Amino acid sequence: MAKPVVEKKYTLGERIYLLEILKGMVLTWKHFVFNFMASFRSGPHTVPTTWQYPEDRREISPIFRGEHMQTLDDQGREKCIGCGMCAKICPAQCISIVKAKVPEDQQELYAGKTYSSSFNIDLLRCIFCGFCEEVCPTNAIVLGQGYELAEYRREGCQRDKARLIENFRLARESGKLKPQRKPVIVAEPKAKPAPEGGAQKDPGVQKVEQAKPKKAAAAKETT
Amino acid sequence: MDDWLIALIKVVFIWVWVLLIAVIMTWVERRGASMIQDRLGPNRAGPFGLLQPLADGIKLFTKEDIVPDKAKKILFSLGPILFALPAFSAYAVVPFGDKIVLGGKEIILQVSDINVGFLYVVALGSMAVYGIIVGGWASNNKYSILGGLRSTAQLISYEVPLGLALLAITLIYGTFSLREIALAQQGTFLGVFPNWGIFKQPLGFILFIVTAYAEANRVPFDLPEAESEIVSGYHTEYGSMRLGLYLFGEYVNLCTLSALIVTFYFGAWHLPYINMAAFLGPISYGIASFLVFFLKVSFFLWLFVWVRWTVPRFRYDQVMGLGWKALIPLALINLFITALAIQLTI
Ligand code: SF4
Ligand code: SF4
Secondary structure, rough: OOOOOOOOOOHHHHOHHHHHHHHHHHHHHHHHHHHHHHHHHHOOOOOOOOOOOOOOOOOOOOOOOOOEOOOOOOOEOOOOOOHHHHHHOOOOOOOEEEEEEEEHHHHEEEOEEEEEEEEEEEEOOOOOOOHHHHHHHOEEEEOOOOOOOOOOOOOEEEEHHHHHHHHHHHHOOOOOOOOOOOOOOOOOOOOOOOOHHHHHHHHHHHHHHHHHHHHHHHHHOOO | OOOOHHHHHHHHHHHHHHHHHHHHHHHHHHHHHHHHHOOOOOOOOOHHHHOOHHHHHHHHHOOOOOOOOOHHHHHHHHHHHHHHHHHHHHHOOOOOOEEEOOOOOEEEEOOOOOOHHHHHHHHHHHHHHHHHHHHHHOOOOOOHHHHHHOOOOOHHHHHHHHHHHHHHHHHHOOOOHHHHHHHHHEEOOOOOEOOHHHHOOHHHHHHHHHHHHHHHHOOOOHHOHHHHHHOOOOHOOHHHHHHHHHHHHHHHHHHHHHHHHHHHHOOOOOOOOOOOHOOOOHHHHHHHHHHHHHHHHHHHHHHHHHOOOOOOOOOOOHHHHHHHHHHHHEEEHHHHHHHHHHHHHO
């Protein structure tokens, strides 16, 4: 139903405009005086509705998704195992990785058996979705708090591994690391299968196996 | 000192002074607008952002100067000049102070006291429309031409009440010279009020200030450049320093109109109830009168900004209706009453 048109009868005072304009001017004057006084107060955050950005930064959430970093473990070893899952899931395809086996004489530098011999993130393409962080099996890649990413040149927006690790160091020093978001599956040599884990796993496997023939049967029926 | 040298100094001085005011006005407008809208405005360049006009100027100068392909080249470059020039020229007859005595020579603080100053002002006021219509026409852009046409219609219809309001003033003071009008506003009127035009012509003042807003193309009558309707009207195609000249001309226009309001209605350089000439030395009196005058002018300049950020734009037909159906009859009535009152009192 259409909204009924309300014919407003204006009083003479309203039709002369001038009085109404004066009322409006009183209102804007109040705003002006308030902000004018506020701008003389010391301190960066004077006008309550405005953040004066470079001096006055707002608190960002600890789980903010900003510039990436490559984490190290307690012994200072790189956690990344070069599995390439982050590169695979990245919707913007901005991660490029070269995987390599850890050389015998550099075992103390890397946590896993393999590592990424080159790791590059193109921040110009990144959409900061955080999928890479979510998918990483070793919590190696983490999105940090940095958001001032403007550069003068395109090349400046590439992040190589050294820079990513540097980001991690800086974040650790300033205490801005977020807690690990999931338990790390430690790649232990498979000696004895855990009884509980096995019990949980088996039905799932069975279910999958059962589902397959059913699907095939269903497909047959439709044809 | 030769007379022509004094005249030259006065011309250069007032020219620079008005330029300075226009420059500061761009800053006042932006900061004032932001304060009214709960923002901060440009506060980075210099203390309180005072160097912002300089930064804007540098920006406008270094921008590429684009002339549209199909534009009428000569008219296109003529437009901004035609707009800015009358605004400056109108200052020639504005008395920006009483007089100053330097080296035994009495200097009138006015570039030239021509006896038809009043007509000169009105004539130059209607000149400004050429800058707009020429710029709008030469741009070869439909929004520009619409802006130009609106400006023409608006200025022509508001020129009439403006002239009629001023006519009532000349009836009262019996002169066309702006300096004599200013001089006549000294002392008190009916014993209580200062002898200012506004107390003798309250209706005339309202008419004049409304038409002044329309003449200056300011909100609520900024139809020639209504952003939400016709991009930015007559200066849509302009960029670089040509645009700068248009924007600048607008502020010079404001300054001129404020000076006229003060001269006609707010007692020019006179303070209410105080006769400065009585107790100030000849030099300090000259300076004081100049300062008082521009103090009043700055109030009206601020009023322009204040109103701009308070009142929304009128619709086109409302502007025309207000002009023809309200202001012109009122101006005629005002003129009639004034004439009657003068006839009865003499
Ligand atoms: S945050 Fe998203 S877009 Fe950026 S690198 Fe990670 S997965 Fe790719
Ligand atoms: S960062 Fe994580 S997901 Fe990416 S390659 Fe390294 S271990 Fe794999």
